[in-house]
Amino acid sequence: MTAGSNKSGILVMILAMFVLASMDAISKYLVAIYDVPQILWIRAVVFVAFAVAVARPRRLGTALVSARPVLQIVRSLILVVETATFIVAFRYLPLADVHAVAALAPLVATALAIPLLGERVGARRWTAVVLGFVGVLIIIRPGLGVFHWTALLPLLAAFFWGIYQVLVRMVSDGDGAATTTLYTALVAALVWGGVGLYLGQWQAPDAVGWSLLLLLGLMAALAHFLVIRALELAPASVLQPFGYTLMLWAVVMGYLVFDHFPDPLTLLGAAIVVASGLYALYRESERQDARPQP
Numbered sequence: 001m002t003a004g005s006n007k008s009g010i011l012v013m014i015l016a017m018f019v020l021a022s023m024d025a026i027s028k029y030l031v032a033i034y035d036v037p038q039i040l041w042i043r044a045v046v047f048v049a050f051a052v053a054v055a056r057p058r059r060l061g062t063a064l065v066s067a068r069p070v071l072q073i074v075r076s077l078i079l080v081v082e083t084a085t086f087i088v089a090f091r092y093l094p095l096a097d098v099h100a101v102a103a104l105a106p107l108v109a110t111a112l113a114i115p116l117l118g119e120r121v122g123a124r125r126w127t128a129v130v131l132g133f134v135g136v137l138i139i140i141r142p143g144l145g146v147f148h149w150t151a152l153l154p155l156l157a158a159f160f161w162g163i164y165q166v167l168v169r170m171v172s173d174g175d176g177a178a179t180t181t182l183y184t185a186l187v188a189a190l191v192w193g194g195v196g197l198y199l200g201q202w203q204a205p206d207a208v209g210w211s212l213l214l215l216l217g218l219m220a221a222l223a224h225f226l227v228i229r230a231l232e233l234a235p236a237s238v239l240q241p242f243g244y245t246l247m248l249w250a251v252v253m254g255y256l257v258f259d260h261f262p263d264p265l266t267l268l269g270a271a272i273v274v275a276s277g278l279y280a281l282y283r284e285s286e287r288q289d290a291r292p293q294p
Helices: 003-030 036-055 057-064 069-092 095-102 105-117 123-140 149-171 177-199 207-233 236-258 264-290
Strands: none
Touching: 003 069, 003 095, 003 207, 003 236, 036 057, 036 069, 036 177, 036 207, 057 177, 069 095, 069 149, 069 177, 095 123, 095 149, 095 236, 095 264, 105 123, 105 149, 105 264, 123 149, 123 264, 177 207, 236 264
16 A cells, blocks of 8 residues: 555545544434434434445345354444444533543453453553543543433443454454445344334434434445545554544534533543553554564
8 A cells, every 4th residue: 555545545534533423413413302213223224225235236145145144243233232322422411522431442442352352462552541441530530520320321332332343353354344334234224123113212303304314324324435445545553543533523513513612621531542542553553563474
């Protein structure tokens, strides 16, 4: 990959993070009106249409064949729970606060890589993980009169997202992007079209509601496509730090759309979490560079 390709990949990744932040802003608006299962079912249906298009109808049967189907289903179910947890968190918390805690996810993935992938994590990366949790504690401030149980929602979502990232790495050894995308979309649509809608309460959307719900699904599909495209243009080690621009976009969206700006302690905690995550990514890239080349 060339330097120009890397720059293009970085720009595409930053655009993907902007789309994700915009999608989350729409989710925060919709969750105040509609039940979470209804929102996620419509989003999943649109995502299925996108996934089928990516897999191409003639090759749909091939895309459904997975080297590790059970793991694909488990991975997809974890993403279903993670997405629902995030959207519920948006109902109670500002966008930037949610993403400040959720930025812990790469550090969770680092910790989980030991039991799930058999990776070795050195003292420096463990230090980054611990500092990341310290940053989260600064954000949620338990015992200081600011903490509320809803602050645990993005922490729980970050934990699920960390597991999801590790499982993606596990299934990517045998399955391509089309297969993984298709399983993600189909499992989400089945869950929210079955159990989810049964538990939720359908509310007929008006014209604006339908527009936003469909736009939400399109943006989710677009963000997924942009991340895949970015990874085609540049290595993951180059792109990962720019995933943290999602936090910046969340602050901007929260201020412009909901007139909320994080307080100083939240910004401090977010800075610690992001810095810890970037250092862990740096140490991971050093470790990979040190491996003997085949």
